[in-house]
Amino acid sequence: MKKQPNVIVFFTDQQRWDTTGVHGNPLGLTPNFDRMAREGTHLYNMFTCQPVCGPARSCLQTGVYATTSGCYRNGIPLPQDRRTLAHYFKDAGYDTGYIGKWHLAGQEPVPAEQRGGYEHWLASNVLEFSSDAYNTVMYDNDCKEVKLPGYRVDAQTDAAIRYIDEHQDRPFFLFLSYIEPHHQNHSDNYPAPDGYEETYTDRWTPPDLRALGGSSPQHLGGYYGMVKRLDEGLGRIRDALKSLDLTQDTIILFTSDHGCHFKTRNEEYKRSAHDSSIRVPTAVYGPGFMQGGQLRELVSLVDLPPTLLDAAGIEVPGDMQGRSVLPLVRKQPVEWPEEVFVQISESHVGRAIRTQRWKYAVAAHDAHPKFDSGSERYVEELLYDLEADPHELTNLAGFDAYRSIADDLKKRLIARMVEVGERAPVIEAAESRQGGQRRSSIEECRVKLQ
Template sequence: MPAASTPSPCRRPNVLVFFTDQQRWDTTGLHGNPMGLTPTLDRLAREGVSVDNSFANQPVCAPSRASLQTGLYPTNTGAFRNGLTMRRDVPTLARSFRDAGYDTGYIGKWHLAGDHTQGPVPEEDRAGYEHWLAANLLEFTSDAYETTLYDEDGARHHFDGYRADALGTAAIDFIDRDRDRPFFLFLSFLEPHHQNSRDDYPAPAGYSERYGTPWVPPDLAALGGGNWKEHLPGYYGMVRRLDEVLARIVETLERGGRLDDTVILFTSDHGCHFKTRNGEYKRSLHDASIRVPTVLRGPGIAGGVRLADLVGHVDLPPTLLEAAGIQVPPRMQGRSLLPLLRGEGSAWRQEVLIQISESEVGRALRTHRWKYGVTAPGLDAWNDTHADEYEETYLYDLRADPDELANLVGDPALEQVRAELRRLLTERIVESGEPGPTITARPARTEP
């Protein structure tokens, strides 16, 4: 195993989060995509850690983003669904880094200040970031070649050129500032999310044509429906351009001699199933919705590691703080990955809790072999945060059926499996801060 790089003496590392939107894990070369979309990310993975089993704890924008800012499950952040404002009293990355002497900055899409579609995000809803160049709902203040962001003083800034390029240039300007303290930058893209106003995937000019005959993920090919045939070329073009922006940022860090003094986290808020599982792109327990590419590189992080353990978004904020030598707030519910990577600490839990809102009031457990999900059909998925009673709804054997095509929730041969998963899911729900629910077992029958 290559040795971890060492930061410069007497200085904490810089920290950069490169955060994409709606990017499936299998868009990357490191996860087997043959289209050559992510050479820079693949390089960072070779030099650092690929978190091979990385999952959003809620597969929709605002709740997932709230977890990334706080290390909390979405139901504890005030933003358990879209359109809500994150609570102002929760621990955040920005406040922890700022209090430790970091120069903190946020660039791009925020989506944690309710339904603000235009205008600046109020300072009290920026989670403690000092430097700010963002829009709450970037999909409504921008298009592929038109980008409007607001700075920390509320001033409006318009950028020409492709949207991801504009955010990348802003990030490079932030990185290159003269400063006498380390920086923490959270760079949040809209790509490769669809453009809401017309439901398409606007890649840079000419990029959709590059991928006009795309590799098709096996789950999409098997399901057959949805709109992936129309949108995969544009989606892949957007992913490719994101990697080119990442390359520009890595080159900037290298040129300034700062790459080995910078912790880089690459991840995404959730995946995309192209309307094959429900009427839109995510909001389901399937890996296409919840599994994302996650890579860590930097000082104190071993190189050339493929981490097989199951990791949730709540675990990433404590990881960044520990990597910077900052105490993790006790209220954060995730656990740092660094002891796991060093072979230290207590045993790692090999299941991830998934909360689902908007499409259903649901909870799910993802283990290495099983995907187990429960729902509360009588509740309002927009307004109800959780349920006291759930019904078993989904069971997939991921070893035999990695594309989650056969729902085995009523299979009588798996009754004991369901009983154990029911117990584990109930435990994890309680650990997340919710009351212990009643889960009704599904009568034995095979359901497609």
């Protein structure tokens, strides 16, 4: 009888896709991730469906959009009757464990009934508040405070290796949720391990940050240092699996909840429709994913839960709103959406789609992001031609030359909203502007994947 594969989710917080070598970062921050992406399956065009912590996590745990689960902003606990990955894996005979940041409960420590079904628990609801870079404090199954030694990434990695060692005789599902490279809230800083920030300060700046600045001159060195230590943690996890002869029996998924735009698009770091907020590094390694290559289809965070269940041989629930990428990995003929759908909350109530070439986003000016999960009326806010403007520096919303493009994208956005259970809204056109020499045609709106 074939052994069920172990599954490890290596989940980072607020990590941009272009921190990785396979996405062109020249600093050598992620050799372990890069090797994993080359040898396994690299989801090259991977996007969150909610660029803020709690809602994104609800999508990854449940396989449904945040408006479906009800967790459309931070501070809304995951409903206790909502089934998660932990429930499905446990029902299939897996031991389940959670280590790190949860952000889906209503209190700290997180009581057993708000842990999403995970059995082994060493976590904090909001890890950035319960801990600091060299003061890692989480809570165990009995809600007792546990202080772990070392830099926070290392402390969590140590705990994960202990879990793997103790559970190697049975199939396990381990969700390892780091806070890095998220900022430390009380200091609004990115505390890297000692010596790392200096190594990466003023080395390489992505083009969008080079053009727009924001807080990147202050923060990018520390941010990169945190990414480097995370990758070293990934390497240690893989070393542990190799030493225990578990490499061939273990699926590893690396992904993040959202990106970081360093205060260039609004007053903080995320909660916008720009790629700097929504595009994340993602790769899968292990049984079913080896030599999967680089997939160029657009994949959403909500697609990862059905993918993991599918890869483990567990039936994917019919109410999950994502879809497994395994048919793409296997090069099977499958209809795949031409766009990813994004819901935005907290900064404002917004919706967006992102295609291979276009970004189209709308905002509800009359909705209150604290109380309203959606709206019946939106206004066009952003339109980017990602072929001509990959760093999203020129907003084309309202340009007369792009009216037919915007109208087609509007229809596609409304269709996606209805598909996930929202009412079809009214979307008002952006104020008309002259586009100068810019020209476009509707044929450009549907560029097929090459």
